[in-house]
Amino acid sequence: MPYLADLEQSGIPTVLLHYHEQKGKVLNDLKLYGIPHLRTVEADRKSPGGVEEADRVMPLLLEALTRPATSEEKKGGEWSTKKPRILFEGTIEEAEEFYSQTENITGCLDTPFCRYTDGLPVVIPTEERVMAMLKGTSHKPDEIITLQRDIELSGGDAVRARVKKLKGDPVEFLPMFRRATVEQVAVNAVMAGCKPNQFPVALAIAESGGGTGDGRGGGGAFILSGPVIKEIGLTVTNNIFGQCNPVNKSLARLGSLLWRNLGGYKETVTTIMTVGNPVLNGGMVLGEYTEGLPPGWLGLNEEFGFKKNESVLMNVPVGHSNSAWGIGQEHMPGVYRSLQRTGHGAIARYLGVKGVVGPHNYLEFLCKDIWACREGGFTIGMPPQIAMDMYNYGFKTKQSIYEFFWKKSFEPMSKYRVRGTPDFRTNGWLGTEPISGKPWKDLPDDYMVPAGGDDPFRSFAVFVFNMEETQTARFTGGHHDAYCIDAWR
């Protein structure tokens, strides 16, 4: 859309062809990019072969380029909104009613969609509660949320490209490209149920873009590292993915509220349609148990170049719809112990170490067929015992694990070519394969490609949580972007 806006402003007439289900999002974006009158033609995404649909849209496209602009289309102006700081005044009961209001959305079959919440009741953000929340930081209430350090963000227009941003750049909350103040984050933090001592984490979550992701969500999952975990009481132990810890739960919920309120998310109106993501429906905030790290294994903070005593937040790219959970080989926890203690059980049989006492390479078993139906890397959470076993086996650093997985993911081009996502990732095979530097189309069938991503560190991540049981958690992820929580104290 910014490209179309630039062309129109430079005097080149344009027309946009889009699918008709995207109309709400198109109209929204036209306004955001200053071209409200841009002519558009809607296509049907279901037309077989596309021939009849092409015949139908062709005259409409050409007419849009040649029909003289109307007086309305020749008008300029300014689009702006005025949002009052005090949104509501009344009793708590009245406020509860107000904040829980919904509107029906046509694109969602006229079902209700919350105006200010994630669908559940919220803590009412009275001025007093917000002021108390603001005591959790030294930053001023009217300060705009900006990046606290220079950073090369993941993503970008070419999917794989990374985008350089500078300290002080305002954070844009998608899909409406809004900005936000410290106070506005505090309002949402109150609504989510956060306490003031959690507020620096909430602000770091906001610095990461909140739960907005690319506008369609996907940004509401985080892993924390450093002293802040103990300070706020985040659970890093049994049931780490479960409920009943108010710190994990409220911070996780915050992403959804930031996406709705700071980003302006409204399904099919300000975004194109998605199926959502069950992991992010409620969010996910995890912490690492650094006491359980084997010698030489760095915490996430140090992996990103921070110090051990610095608190860091990493957003986890679980995606807006296509995240994977529980990937890799399943097994009963006891089977793991049998492998390492006596060399018995299914994993020992797979590894061919029957009767041999460990340590054995459990990771070899874990990643068996892990790329059979998906591409990309993953994150593994493991308890201290498994981490120590892997250390004793020979993985003296986390990086050695990332490289192990990455090397295991190589497969011939003939197989890679018929996967589901590379059409997109390789730009229709018109791009360049990053390792060889050769065009994708020139690579022979037996050329080996990493299905696990381009870079071992970016593709994979390991974190340790506290647990006596020997089971691991695996999900879409890898190292994404890190934000310093201490900068928001």
Added chain:
Amino acid sequence: MPAAKQKTYKCLNPEGIDEPVEQFPLAPRLDKLDGKTIHLSVCGEQDIWHPLEKRLKTDYPNVNWTVKKRYHIVPLQLTDEERKTTDAVILGVCW
């Protein structure tokens, strides 16, 4: 006995800030198609473009059609030099 008046509170707005955006008029439209250079900016799903590009070139041979294709959602842009000789752009299906 009358009920005690319940305390009222000022409650704050959780929404972010929309920066004002200048709205621009449409660029002047083409007076005719013949002899013009019209650029097809293809991005996102390609399927409908296969028959569409073919029909445009067949039915309008007097138009100078130029094309840039990309499977990503963000289009490949015209260079400054290419813009100087381009009269109009059709873009789709992503934006």
